Amino acid sequence: MSSIDIYLCQHGRTPLNVAGRLRGHLDPELDLVGQAESRELAELLVKLGPTRVISSPLQRSKQTATAIATAAGLSVELDGRFIDRSYGEFDGEPAAEVVAKYGRVGAAPGVEPAAAVVERAKAALVEVAEASQDGPVVVVSHDAVIRNLLKALAPDYTPSELVPQRTGCWNLLRYTDGAWTLIEVGSKDDPIETALAR
Template sequence: MTDIYLCRHGRTTMNVNGLLRGRLDPDLDLVGYTEARELGELLGGLGLTRVIASPLGRAVETARPIAARAGLEVETDDRLLDRAYGQFDGASSDDVVEEYGSLDAAPGVEPAAEVLARGRAVLDELAADPSDGPIVVVSHDAVIRRLLDALTPTPTHHEHVQPRTGCWSLLRHDGADWELLMADSKDDPVETALAVRSVHHEPVFSSGQLAQ
C-alpha cells in the first residue's frame, strides 16, 4: 500500500494577483511561508519516507519544513513542474481566457493531457515501489487539479477540485487501484482520518484506477 500526501505549494504574490506562474519562480510571500510551516507541523510527524517536490523554488520552499521535521532531504522531480504557459508566463489568467476562451486554447500552452501524463507517471512509479511509510509530493495547481480530477468517479459527484495553496490531498494505492481519501485539506490528517472512518467507513472518492 502506498499513501501519498499531494500538496500544493504555499502562496506567492503572483497567486494573489491572478498571474500565471508557470515556469517563473516567484518566492513565497508571508502567507506562503506560514502555509509551508503549517504543512510541516501537520505532515512532518507522520513517519514519512520521502518528500518529493517540483524543482521550482515555491515548491521546494514549501517542502523544506515538512522534510526537516521528518528528518529527510527534499528530492526534486521535473515531472512535477508547473504547467508551461510559454509566452503567457506572468500574464493575467483572466486576460488569457478572455482572449482565447480558455487556457487550453491559448497558443503554446502545454496540453492538459501532457500535464496529467507526467504527474501520473510520478504517482505510478511510487505505487510500483511501495515504501514503509507515507510520501509527500509537493507540486502545483495545474498538476494536482488534473490528478485529482482523474480520480473523480463522475463529474456530477465532484466536478473539479481547485486546490488551495498550502493544502494537502491524500491518495492511496492498494496495489491495484487508486483511491482519493481526502481532497484539499488544511486539517490535521490524523484527526481527519479518524473522522472519515467513523462517519463514512470508506474513502471520499474511489476511481478504480486513474482515468486514462
C-alpha cells in the same frame, strides 16, 4: 493487498498567486503567507511520519517541501515531472485575461496540453508509489498539475470538487495494487483528526 498513502500538496502562496497571474515555469519564491502555510503544512504532515518528500524543482515547491522534510528529518527529492504546467508566452499573464481572450487557459496557443501534464505527472506518481516500500509519502507540486491529476485518477469527482486548490493544502491519494483512490481533497485540517472523523 498492499497500499501506500501519498499526500499530494499544493505549494505555499507566492506574489503571483495573489495577483492572479499564471505561474507556469516562472520561479517566484514564497511570500510571507506562503512561508507560514509551509510551516503549518509541515506541522500537520510530520505527525504522520512521512518516509519520503518529493518536490517539483521550482522554488515555491522546493521551499514548501523543505519545510516538511526538515520537520521530518528527511531530504527533499526533486522530480521535474511534477513541475507546473507550461503556459509558454502566457507565463506571468493574468489568468482572467487569458480566459477572457481564449475561453479557457488550455485553449491559448502554446500552453502545455492537460493530457501531457497528466501523462508526465501520473507516470511519476505511479513510480513513486511502486518504489516506496513504506509510507506515507509527501509530494509537493502545483495547482494545475494536481487538479489535472485528480481529475484523471478520480473521475467520479466533479471538477468543482477539485478546484481551486488552495495554497498550502493537501490531498490524500491511496495506491492499492495498481489502483488509485482519492480519500481527501484540498484540506488544511489535521490529517489524523480527519482520518478519525472519516
